[in-house]
Amino acid sequence: MGAGFTGLVAALTLARGGASVIVVDTVEPGFGASGRNGGQVIPGLKDDPDTLDRVFGEATTAFAGGTADLVFSLIDELGIDCDPVRGGWIQASVKHLHLPRLESRMAQWRARGAAVEMLDPAGMAAATGGRGFVGGWIDRRGGSVHPLAYARGLARAALQAGAEIFRDAEAVSIKRGNGGWVLGFASGARLTADQVVIATNGYTGRLWPGLKATVIPANSIQVATAPLPDDLRARILPGRPVVSDSRRIANYFRIGPEGRLMMGGRGAFREPRDAADYRRIEAALASFYPEAARLPMGFRWAGRVAMTRDHLPHIHQPSAGVTMALGYNGRGVALASAMGRAIGAHLLDGANPLPLALSAIKPMPVHGLHPLYATAMIEAYRVRDMLER
Template structure:
């Protein structure tokens, strides 16, 4: 995992509007648990919650604190499914996996309801919008495949898109009423409180620097000399994965997702812009996504550079997208600009690894981590409690990407090519 000193703090609208998180100790001394979890994001926290509720002793260790990474900096869009259509998922994994994937948003809202998490949950649906006529047939196929599986979905024409978004330029899209939104940092802190209440222990300022076999289990060493022994270990570090396990970091591309939030909209604007509080992402290869955020602010996000942004000029593409879809937003100041790292995989799928007995890893949510990580963490916890409970995705081998150290160069070139293809399509 990266050291806390190397993770650059970027102020976000979430941090500015979040309730105080749980008061947690920094790790010190020697500890033991049935299961050790490295990383206190959505995956780690939901795994801990499931395990603790099942009677296991659990310790979660995070380099900084719960929700500090992408789990507390993302767009808060709760989107079911994956990038692949249901028929394709059936062929790849079977209908059980497709059903799991389709139910991931349900898991988030059930956790919020069950544990009374105060995170502004709104189930206003997720809209996949298109500015390209060429994309509409594929969107209709995707919608129809989910509808055939019982999902509450519908196509939207240009007029419906204008009414539902208040934006310009959309030629159509589809809405999935299973989706919605949360305040992601408050959601992460709420999961931490729920895990603590169930009996888990969580440590902050706990940078894991070694993971070795010991006494039939595993020993974890921390940068300050603290130690932790456990029979099982779950590594849940996603876009902030470091060199703790050989080759794991090189299986994903840690891409910056950058976002902006305007000053609060007035009452008239809030009545016209996303009136049902749906969340939206567009269908281009390099997509933008937007929603109404805390205090009635209009938020826009998208793919950033592979270096951390240093100033407002690094957000010029997102600013332009915001003003393109919502010309009236030009008169609104941008109050917040921030970034977080998402983990992208070559096959656009999350990966579950078990490279050694007693070690489980999950990462690579490709921008859909709120719902998928929450559901997958619970499934991992259930599997570790009872191995007869199957994991929802097939295990994969750790396969580092060739010349991974050059990923900022080749991934940037790939993104540039995708932008050109997006531009050329009608």
């Protein structure tokens, strides 16, 4: 269930392996954050590789390091027209205090063979054309895609492999029956399956008890300028890397289709209503790129990402025949794609390991109040970000 990156890559993998596959989505493929994210293809997890080795083992670290490779290999193999650019990912910093941590992270990935390097202020200025960066590092495994085009390309590939995809299919119940699982839909339709994969991430509802309360659905808001004129295009992100800064409440940006400068960041928990809801992110764009900020804003949009308490994704199998994966914490293009591949391979052959140990479903206390306490936490993080040098 869920026709985002996880569900679609799992469906493609299963269909290619000879399974009979049906994908259902409440709206349509790519409707959620899979189609409305910033298009940044970032390898790794939030934790550094040494930590991943210690807590999960080297296989998990290798999985995390290869997630971007998987995305670009799928695009090449399937011929998906989604503006793929492998210009690298830059983790930039406006804080001197953050640089030792970034250098340690870079060195850990370098020790594992990744094409990475530190960037000093001059290197950051040349690579980004932006103001205020005191340093950072670049991971050349990363890049960008047009996320909705990528999702639709995955959907076409899954269909060609023999999967069926149904849109406007809201699942409202799941129970055992007929030797498997019976899904009930708002339309009154019923579907019986031996295996069910629930991959709804930031749009998770109440279908499975407690699952919704394991993540905080946060709006990631974004803007895109009018196409940059040639002089700015030559200076702003000339190699087309994707960039995110190292603050707790980070901004991220890249050059998008038609040469537009795109910037995103954390928004309110309610859905944006008008241009006023994007003022903070437009102010951030102006601080980094004042010349580009004078251009009209061509687009404003939002998508709901799923944040977890430990900043890690989770895989649950609460009952035989049911697998769930969610909580990509803003790295969903690469991570969700790789998770879908791993789940599909595991369901075809249990000897294929899952990339993370299974975890129990642990709802957050008073989850219904998350807009209040998460907003308070975000504002506290903003204050800490401002106080650091």
